[in-house]
Amino acid sequence: MINRKLAKFLSLQYVVLALILILAAAGLLLLPKYVKHEGIDTKELLSNTFSNERYISTDELANNIVNQDPSFILIDVRDSISFKKNSLPNAINIPLKKILNEEASAYLDQDQFDVVLYSNTNFYADQAWMLCNRLGYKNLRVLKGGINEWFHTIINPTKPTENMPATAFELYSFRKAASMYFGVAYLDAIPKKVVKKVVRKKVKTVKKKKKKKPEGGC
Amino acid sequence: MKKFDNTKQNRHIYWNPYFGGLLLGLLIIFTFYITGRGLGASGAMKSSVVAIVDTVTPKHAENNAYYSKFINDDKSPLNTWLVLEALGVLVGAFLSGALTGRIKLKVQHSPKITKKRRLIFALIGGILFGLGAQIARGCTSGAALSGAAVLSTGGFITMITIFGGGYLFAYFFRKNWI
Amino acid sequence: MGPLIPNELIPYEWNNIIALLIGIAFGYILEASGFSSSRKLAGVFYGYDFVVLKVFFTAAIVSIIGLLYMDYLGYVDIGQLYIHPTYLWGAIIGGIIMGAGFVAGGFCPGTSLCGVAIGKIDAMVYVVGIMIGVFIFSELYTFFEPIYNGYFQGNITLMDSLGVSPFWFILFFTIFGVVAFAASDLVRKRVKKVFY
Amino acid sequence: MKELEKTKRISIAAILAILAIVIAVLSFKKPKHLYAINTKDTLEKITTYDYFISLDKINNPDYVLVDLRNQHEFDKGHLKGAIHVYAPEILSEINSDILKDLKENSKKIILYATNPNEAISSYMLLYQLGYDDIKILCVENSYHQNKLITKMLV
Numbered sequence: 001m002i003n004r005k006l007a008k009f010l011s012l013q014y015v016v017l018a019l020i021l022i023l024a025a026a027g028l029l030l031l032p033k034y035v036k037h038e039g040i041d042t043k044e045l046l047s048n049t050f051s052n053e054r055y056i057s058t059d060e061l062a063n064n065i066v067n068q069d070p071s072f073i074l075i076d077v078r079d080s081i082s083f084k085k086n087s088l089p090n091a092i093n094i095p096l097k098k099i100l101n102e103e104a105s106a107y108l109d110q111d112q113f114d115v116v117l118y119s120n121t122n123f124y125a126d127q128a129w130m131l132c133n134r135l136g137y138k139n140l141r142v143l144k145g146g147i148n149e150w151f152h153t154i155i156n157p158t159k160p161t162e163n164m165p166a167t168a169f170e171l172y173s174f175r176k177a178a179s180m181y182f183g184v185a186y187l188d189a190i191p192k193k194v195v196k197k198v199v200r201k202k203v204k205t206v207k208k209k210k211k212k213k214p215e216g217g218c
Numbered sequence: 219m220k221k222f223d224n225t226k227q228n229r230h231i232y233w234n235p236y237f238g239g240l241l242l243g244l245l246i247i248f249t250f251y252i253t254g255r256g257l258g259a260s261g262a263m264k265s266s267v268v269a270i271v272d273t274v275t276p277k278h279a280e281n282n283a284y285y286s287k288f289i290n291d292d293k294s295p296l297n298t299w300l301v302l303e304a305l306g307v308l309v310g311a312f313l314s315g316a317l318t319g320r321i322k323l324k325v326q327h328s329p330k331i332t333k334k335r336r337l338i339f340a341l342i343g344g345i346l347f348g349l350g351a352q353i354a355r356g357c358t359s360g361a362a363l364s365g366a367a368v369l370s371t372g373g374f375i376t377m378i379t380i381f382g383g384g385y386l387f388a389y390f391f392r393k394n395w396i
Numbered sequence: 397m398g399p400l401i402p403n404e405l406i407p408y409e410w411n412n413i414i415a416l417l418i419g420i421a422f423g424y425i426l427e428a429s430g431f432s433s434s435r436k437l438a439g440v441f442y443g444y445d446f447v448v449l450k451v452f453f454t455a456a457i458v459s460i461i462g463l464l465y466m467d468y469l470g471y472v473d474i475g476q477l478y479i480h481p482t483y484l485w486g487a488i489i490g491g492i493i494m495g496a497g498f499v500a501g502g503f504c505p506g507t508s509l510c511g512v513a514i515g516k517i518d519a520m521v522y523v524v525g526i527m528i529g530v531f532i533f534s535e536l537y538t539f540f541e542p543i544y545n546g547y548f549q550g551n552i553t554l555m556d557s558l559g560v561s562p563f564w565f566i567l568f569f570t571i572f573g574v575v576a577f578a579a580s581d582l583v584r585k586r587v588k589k590v591f592y
Numbered sequence: 593m594k595e596l597e598k599t600k601r602i603s604i605a606a607i608l609a610i611l612a613i614v615i616a617v618l619s620f621k622k623p624k625h626l627y628a629i630n631t632k633d634t635l636e637k638i639t640t641y642d643y644f645i646s647l648d649k650i651n652n653p654d655y656v657l658v659d660l661r662n663q664h665e666f667d668k669g670h671l672k673g674a675i676h677v678y679a680p681e682i683l684s685e686i687n688s689d690i691l692k693d694l695k696e697n698s699k700k701i702i703l704y705a706t707n708p709n710e711a712i713s714s715y716m717l718l719y720q721l722g723y724d725d726i727k728i729l730c731v732e733n734s735y736h737q738n739k740l741i742t743k744m745l746v
Contacts, residue, residue: 037623042717242459250477262505283538383494395590
């Protein structure tokens with residue numbers, strides 16, 4: 001007698017277990033469909049966009065170049081013609097159209113170097129920055145004002161008038177020294193021994209190991 | 219249910235298979251979640267064979283197309299994920315066997331056949347399985363189970379053909395089991 | 397977050413330790429479910445003990461459902477996981493040979509390791525057999541190479557080859573599994589009892 | 593088959609599993625703002641499609657001017673009929689509702705800030721969120737004795 005009752009109870013339990021399993025599988029069907037989006041969350045992108053360490057000022061960049069700081073790469077997002085005309089020393093040219101290509105990602109998607117994007121103003125550089133940031137590339141920065149700003153401030157800095165504060169004078173002298181470093185000759189400068197312009201050796205970018213694809217198999 | 223007479227021999231009580239299956243399923247999910255790959259077993263045997271051949275005749279291992287795939291000078295062939303996992307399987311099985319008192323050096327065979335015949339068929343089965351596992355690039359736990367977990371077509375084909383093949387040849391080996 | 401180690405959320409050095417831990421859990425579950433006894437394993441082919449079918453099917457169903465839920469909720473990205481590659485004839489011919497090996501020897505590599513761990517000499521012989529099989533394959537590799545590398549269709553999933561949505565597939569697969577479990581109990585009642 | 597009779601553990605495990613699934617699904621909030629277009633298409637579109645609009649073409653009933661500057665600048669002076677959406681809070685509740693119903697009754701959104709360089713990042717964000725009918729006013733805003741002067745850029 002007990003065996004039959006036990007067997008009936010057991011089969012009831014197994015029916016319940018089977019139902020739980022089918023319910024879990026069917027539950028998948030009831031979930032509302034939504035397209036999984038590519039890239040980091042929009043809120044995060046927004047906060048990155050308006051965070052202050054997104055831009056790098058021309059003075060800061062000039063300071064880095066003068067001190068031969070090797071930890072960053074300059075990437076010009078303009079097309080190759082304007083890149084050949086004039087660009088920053090040791091810059092790499094990745095036109096905006098090719099920013100998402102495979103070989104471009106070797107330079108952008110790595111965390112050994114800081115990446116400084118620039119274009120004439122920071123218009124196209126911002127576009128490149130937004131796309132790369134959405135894909136989760138790390139430590140990208142945009143040169144504030146781009147090449148135009150670079151010329152206005154570093155290559156021929158505006159002479160501060162007398163009533164400007166002392167800091168403007170210090171800034172001006174720094175900028176003048178920087179421009180001399182970049183080969184701008186000044187008439188009134190006493191011709192002291194011209195510092196041999198040390199051209200920074202080409203930055204050998206260590207390609208980041210490909211994101212580790214899970215090797216598997218048995 | 220007739221009471222078994224040889225309770226001592228049959229005292230080991232196993233888990234409910236559905237409980238074992240559920241835990242195995244969760245383990246596969248956990249493995250994929252952490253390492254991005256599934257389980258495996260025959261890969262460990264492959265690595266050990268490669269290691270043996272590499273130590274015994276390194277020259278031969280170098281120019282054989284198959285061995286050279288798994289030999290790289292900085293790491294010994296035994297230093298792969300699967301070999302460690304296989305060691306874990308040995309430890310885990312020993313643990314479970316010890317807890318339920320199943321550790322005993324013996325040959326398990328059907329009363330109708332001799333121990334020698336059982337060992338011979340185990341060897342033949344092993345050779346066949348080793349060969350098949352290399353051709354299909356995976357065994358039941360590597361290709362079939364882990365492949366099925368991510369709905370890979372190859373995984374399902376392997377699972378179907380393993381059990382299909384088994385049922386196909388079951389008639390020929392029935393003397394060993396029933 | 398997706399697979400943690402490939403996404404560098406867990407440093408790569410942990411890979412080996414995790415392999416060991418997973419192996420221990422895998423071995424424990426297999427052995428506790430009775431997969432270390434070859435006669436219990438062979439039962440699936442002769443109908444007296446369907447433990448292999450039950451554990452195997454439940455594990456497959458639970459893992460598919462689990463991964464699909466986690467993929468939906470964003471915890472794991474199935475696209476980054478290792479999908480077993482599909483070599484059509486390699487899988488078919490290899491599968492049939494493995495099936496024969498399974499029914500002849502009563503073990504598969506994972507379960508044979510469990511058998512070795514608890515002292516089964518036939519399991520040890522089986523593992524030696526597997527090694528010999530691998531050795532034969534490697535020596536005759538040039539002969540097996542066309543099947544081994546041929547008919548490669550990429551790491552495709554059932555969605556690509558059958559064009560069915562994964563949710564519908566897993567529902568049918570689950571129902572098929574439950575029916576198989578019920579059928580296996582009926583078959584076991586009718587088949588001659590085997591004590592082991 | 594004595595192991596089939598031991599169902600205590602499997603029942604508990606099954607109930608725990610189904611509970612875990614139910615809790616995970618209920619606690620899951622679909623992310624509110626989803627990208628509507630992936631990065632490759634965005635790049636293709638922005639390098640070909642012209643997103644500028646000049647000052648004289650904006651007197652059209654279904655063009656809506658959106659000022660991205662902060663509240664203070666907006667109060668000091670803004671273009672006629674412009675609504676104020678501060679750029680860093682573009683995804684906030686109110687702003688996304690405003691933009692959503694602008695999009696519903698198919699209004700063309702024209703963004704402007706002190707200069708196009710400021711507006712480009714908001715433009716990129718909104719464009720990728722699916723607001724494809726959107727343009728940037730290429731204009732330079734400056735103040736002379738706090739009266740707004742908008743200078744047309746070429």
